Amino acid sequence: MHLLAIRPWALIAAFLFVAACDPFISPYNEQAYRNATELKARSLDLVARSGEPYSRYSDEVADLALDVNAAYEYAAGLPDNRVVTNQWNILRDPDGNLLGGFITQWRESGTLSSFFREELSGQIAEGFDQIICVEANKGRATRCE
Amino acid sequence: MSFEQSFDQFVETVISGVRTLASSAIGEALDQAESDSKAFMAESEEKLRRWLHALKDGQLSRDEFEFLVASQGDLAKMHALKAVGVTQARLERFRTGLKSLVVNAAFEAFGI
Numbered sequence: 001m002h003l004l005a006i007r008p009w010a011l012i013a014a015f016l017f018v019a020a021c022d023p024f025i026s027p028y029n030e031q032a033y034r035n036a037t038e039l040k041a042r043s044l045d046l047v048a049r050s051g052e053p054y055s056r057y058s059d060e061v062a063d064l065a066l067d068v069n070a071a072y073e074y075a076a077g078l079p080d081n082r083v084v085t086n087q088w089n090i091l092r093d094p095d096g097n098l099l100g101g102f103i104t105q106w107r108e109s110g111t112l113s114s115f116f117r118e119e120l121s122g123q124i125a126e127g128f129d130q131i132i133c134v135e136a137n138k139g140r141a142t143r144c145e
Numbered sequence: 146m147s148f149e150q151s152f153d154q155f156v157e158t159v160i161s162g163v164r165t166l167a168s169s170a171i172g173e174a175l176d177q178a179e180s181d182s183k184a185f186m187a188e189s190e191e192k193l194r195r196w197l198h199a200l201k202d203g204q205l206s207r208d209e210f211e212f213l214v215a216s217q218g219d220l221a222k223m224h225a226l227k228a229v230g231v232t233q234a235r236l237e238r239f240r241t242g243l244k245s246l247v248v249n250a251a252f253e254a255f256g257i
Contacts, residue, residue: 016247020244021240023237023240024233024234024236024237024240025230025233025234025236025237083226083227083229083230083233084226084230086226087223087226087227087230090219090222090223090226091219091223093219096215096219097212097213097215097216097218097219098216098219098220098223101212101215101216105212113204113205113206113209114204115199115204115205115209116205116206116209116212116213119192119195119196119199119213120212120213120216123213123216123217123220126220126223127219127220127223130220130223130224130226130227131223133227133230133231134226134227134230134231134234137230137231137234137235138234138237141169141173141234141235141238143177144227144231
């Protein structure tokens with residue numbers, strides 16, 4: 001009987017405990033969202049040009065890589081933001097197989113074939129979309145297709 | 146209204162509010178994660194068929210084919226991270242919603 005009388009208090013105490021916990025994820029950040037959308041557009045533009053010699057675009061590629069690294073550092077500097085930071089790390093990895101790997105391939109091959117760059121463009125776009133989806137969901141529940 | 150009655154009303158309001166918050170925050174997150182992973186698997190199969198076809202036709206070299214297959218592996222990691230991030234974002238809304246719910250229910254029940 002005594003325990004039953006305590007239960008509502010215990011329940012409310014548990015709710016208050018949850019409410020007082022550290023945030024699960026960093027709040028929505030306009031700059032972080034903009035970094036992902038702008039860098040997606042610039043990256044896909046360069047993928048579309050990768051049928052041409054790398055040497056013609058080496059400066060633009062270097063600028064893009066620098067800005068992607070800056071976006072990674074920005075994400076890493078936000079509190080409770082490990083998920084997005086890890087996503088940027090996969091996307092930018094020069095030994096990986098998305099944006100960083102694309103840059104490595106283009107630099108080493110000189111030019112990329114038509115079918116390959118079209119498929120790779122879709123893969124890189126999808127990678128950026130995973131970051132954009134998390135950033136958008138920080139603001140409000142969004143179904144990302 | 147006695148303190149006991151007010152407290153019962155407070156508990157009832159909080160519990161019914163928590164049910165609504167939990168079903169929208171957590172229930173929908175699980176449904177979304179499940180449907181996203183099914184869609185990803187179906188897309189992976191479709192891409193693999195397309196790339197194999199292109200490899201046979203000579204539109205893709207073996208290295209390019211391997212690169213694309215590995216890129217799908219990288220995307221799988223990014224999808225998994227997205228599922229975690231979206232769930233965390235929903236849990237965060239649940240947490241902040243819970244805080245408001247408890248405070249508002251207390252104000253309402255005790256007439257503060």
